[in-house]
Amino acid sequence: MTADAHARIYAVVRRIRRGRVATYGQVAALAGFPGQARLVGYALAALESDAVPWHRVVNARGEISPRATPADEARQRVLLEAEGIVFADNRIELERWRWRPAREGRGRTR
């Protein structure tokens, strides 16, 4: 069940600095699963507590990925704005808010 994969993903998400965001693909790559952005979505969907800053993960377009329950989307946005992140027309400027890990500098420069 790839519980190990989930653990590695959470470890990466926990490293995202406050007031910054990362994309699913970025997290996947840093966790050691390049190209498996979907796996990250799965891992976060399985979360039940806020021990992991899941709200700092957005899709490659800088938007909050649509979820089954819109209420959660709103909650994520509120949490991000509370950290100072600014939304422009329902999306974030990734070039400006993307988290760049200092350690493994392999931040995708897309």
Added chain:
DNA sequence: AGCCTGACTCGGA
């Protein structure tokens, strides 16, 4: 095993 679905992404139109 086959088929469908989902907090994704990329390349081409």
Added chain:
DNA sequence: CTCCGAGCCAGGC
């Protein structure tokens, strides 16, 4: 810049 289709993975039927 937006839309689509295809590729990808784990789970539930």
